[in-house]
Amino acid sequence: MASRRSTRQDAEQGVRFSRTLFIALLVISGALIAFDRPASRSAPFASFRAGFTDVSAPLLDLVAQPLRGIKNIGPYWRRQGELVEENAQLRQQLIEARYWEDLAYRQRDRIEVYEDALDVESAAIEDRIGAWTVADPRGPFVRARLIGRGSDAGIQDGYPVINLYGLVGRVYETGRRSARVLLLTDLNSRVPVMADRSNARAILVGDNSEFPRLDYVGRAPDIQAGDRIVSSGDDGILPRGLPVGEAVATREGGWRVRLYSDQAPVDFVWVWPYERVTPPDQEIEPVTPTQFPPTAVDAGANQDPDEDADEEAGEEVDRAPASGGDGNATEEAL
Amino acid sequence: MRKPTERTSPWLAATGCILSVLVALIVQASPTRLVDGLTIMPTWTLMAIFLWSGVRPQFMPPIAVFAIGLTQDLLTGAPMGVWALSYLVAISVFRFRGEDGMPRDLPPVLLRFGATLLLAHGIAFAAGSFALEQMADLQPLIIEIIASILMFPLPAYLVLRRRRSRGSGFIGG
Numbered sequence: 332m333a334s335r336r337s338t339r340q341d342a343e344q345g346v347r348f349s350r351t352l353f354i355a356l357l358v359i360s361g362a363l364i365a366f367d368r369p370a371s372r373s374a375p376f377a378s379f380r381a382g383f384t385d386v387s388a389p390l391l392d393l394v395a396q397p398l399r400g401i402k403n404i405g406p407y408w409r410r411q412g413e414l415v416e417e418n419a420q421l422r423q424q425l426i427e428a429r430y431w432e433d434l435a436y437r438q439r440d441r442i443e444v445y446e447d448a449l450d451v452e453s454a455a456i457e458d459r460i461g462a463w464t465v466a467d468p469r470g471p472f473v474r475a476r477l478i479g480r481g482s483d484a485g486i487q488d489g490y491p492v493i494n495l496y497g498l499v500g501r502v503y504e505t506g507r508r509s510a511r512v513l514l515l516t517d518l519n520s521r522v523p524v525m526a527d528r529s530n531a532r533a534i535l536v537g538d539n540s541e542f543p544r545l546d547y548v549g550r551a552p553d554i555q556a557g558d559r560i561v562s563s564g565d566d567g568i569l570p571r572g573l574p575v576g577e578a579v580a581t582r583e584g585g586w587r588v589r590l591y592s593d594q595a596p597v598d599f600v601w602v603w604p605y606e607r608v609t610p611p612d613q614e615i616e617p618v619t620p621t622q623f624p625p626t627a628v629d630a631g632a633n634q635d636p637d638e639d640a641d642e643e644a645g646e647e648v649d650r651a652p653a654s655g656g657d658g659n660a661t662e663e664a665l
Numbered sequence: 666m667r668k669p670t671e672r673t674s675p676w677l678a679a680t681g682c683i684l685s686v687l688v689a690l691i692v693q694a695s696p697t698r699l700v701d702g703l704t705i706m707p708t709w710t711l712m713a714i715f716l717w718s719g720v721r722p723q724f725m726p727p728i729a730v731f732a733i734g735l736t737q738d739l740l741t742g743a744p745m746g747v748w749a750l751s752y753l754v755a756i757s758v759f760r761f762r763g764e765d766g767m768p769r770d771l772p773p774v775l776l777r778f779g780a781t782l783l784l785a786h787g788i789a790f791a792a793g794s795f796a797l798e799q800m801a802d803l804q805p806l807i808i809e810i811i812a813s814i815l816m817f818p819l820p821a822y823l824v825l826r827r828r829r830s831r832g833s834g835f836i837g838g
Contacts, residue, residue, distance in 0.1 A: 346722040356731045356753055363735075363746030364796050376745070383739045387694075391740075394695045466694040466740065471805040472793040473742040477694075504742075511742055518799060539802035 369473070369519055381506035384477055388509035391465040392479050459493075459601040460484050465509070474517035474539060478600060481506045489568055491603045497574040497591030498522075498562060499600055512600070515543050515575070515590060524575055524588075525563035529553035532563055535575065535588060542579060545586035556580045560588050570605050682717050682724045686733055689713040694740035707812040710737050711785055714752060715778055716824050718760050719767030730756050744796035747789050755785035769829055774821050779814060786810055 367376050445451075462484070466477035480486055482505050492499045492512045500520065504511035513520055520537035524545070531553040533545040548554060558578040564571030576588040689709035714733060718725035734749030741748075759781040761767045767774060786806050793801040 348726050353727045353753070353757060356727050357750065360731065360734075360746040360750035360753060364744055364750065364792050367745040368796050368798065369744060370798055380739060380745075387740060390691060391694060394691050470741050470743055471790065471802045471809075472744060472747065472797060475742040477742070518797060518802070539804070 377504060380511075381481075381504050381509075384504065384509045384511060385481065385506035388465050388477060388479050388481075388506070391477060392463065395463065395465050458604050460486055460604065461599065461601055462486075462510075464598050464600065471539075474514040474520075474537065475503075476500070476512045476514065476600070478510050478512055478602070479508070480602065481508045481510050483507050484602075485604060486510050486602050487604075489607060490605055491562075491569050491573060492600050493573060493603060494592050494598075494600045496594045497576060498569075499592045501569065502602060510602070515592075516541065522569060522575070523563045523565040524560050525565075526554050526578065527559040527561050528555070529558070532565065533560075533586070535560070540587075541593065542587040542589055545578070545588060548586060552586070554578050554586055567609075568607050570603070573603075678721060679724060682721065685717070686710070686713045690733065690736055690740060693737060706809065707816040708782070708785075708809055710734075710748075711752060711755075711782060712778070712813065712817055712820055714756055715759075715781055716767075716820065718756055719774070720824060720828060722760065722766060725756070727753060727757065744793065747792045747796060750792055751785040751788035754788055755781045758784060767825075767828070769825055771818065771821060771825060774825065775818060778817050778821065782810055782813055782817075 366373065460480055462478040462480035464476045465479045476492075476499070478492075486502055486505055488502055488505050490502045492501060498515065500512045500514040500517070501522075502510045503513040515522060515535060515537055516539060517537045518539055520535070520543070522535040523532065524535045525532050531548065533548040533552070533554070536544045536546045538544055545554070545560075556578055560575045560578055562569045562571060562573040562575060574591050576590040576592075579587045579589050581587055689712065692709050693706060710733060714725060714730055718730075730752050731749050734747075734752040735745060737743070737748045738745045759777050761777070786809065790801055790803065790806055
């Protein structure tokens, strides 16, 4: 803030600012850096950031639109001469694609039958949420994309994000109308993957380079250059089998991955709604009839959303006992 | 009689300042990777802050510099406070002071900006590494510094030309 002073002082010394305010701002900056660490970001900070991106996303989307137009100018003019030949090729491919389309429909029907028989549910392709990239910060601290859809469209933290070619990253900050996607190349990205050919497991670790590293591959990993790397789904956070990239051997004897998603600029993406597989220790106890009256502890601990609704209606709900010998009753009921 | 420096409305200059900073912030966060091959982004925000603090220092008090840095943190997804702190310190150290503010020759302005840039990015690297709990990526910082040094002469030249022709001020100043 400019301090009040005479015009003469102004002319001699230029504009001067309050030193107290300056020091206060330094302290605030330091405090923000200390408390807004990505590894341990508190809920108020996360929601503030999400709110801010919600506000800024429409503006950034406006800027992104002309950029998308510019992006298409070069390829459009470059391809003018090849259009006739390309058109003929595309017609041929279309004929072939009809066969594959029929086959895909038949396979889908078969899979549905199998899924019904096995009582398995997989995320349907139609459930994917399409979104445009509205900001693309490529700074030294984060590799992320801001997309123009948020919780209003059903997006939640942790959902995987894919583009036409493969896995891009996963959602880590969700606002109402925008979400931030942590890319696979970011320093904080860790994704369990496997080689499609051999099922050899590894962790894909982002290190801000274009080719993320494969860690924890073991002493003699069954990985070959060119192996297709897919998500293994081991952590239950990401679904199994999402295409990630291609294994590349490094000079040092390690492995890196050439990402499929890098084949084109990450412009339009799909967010894949995927419910994380709950570890057994975090599972809610199943509701079973019991001959024992519910205790006060049980009432707080073993509750599921359906019970909430029942309780609100004033109905008495039987609950399974928490542990110990009473667990036999649950097993029997199952 | 009014001085030549006061010919134009300060509101117009203030509007120019706000607009230029906003544009710089938005361009900084814009999805440039959408355009094939263009992945280099100079720190337009620091250029805007530096030039405005030189020609119209009253428009760039520490609170404004802090707010701009914080906005950049939020837009780019960086830990909050990193760019706010680095801009605040770098601008306060290398801000043009004295009667005439920013000189009218390009070389000293370029030198001063280079020093500001290096200090700002050095602080950002240290603060960012602290927040991330691991070393931040140095390569994008170096690319940003080089791109900024290469790009800065153009806006600086335009500002100085305007300043020379009007006696003082910036766009609308």
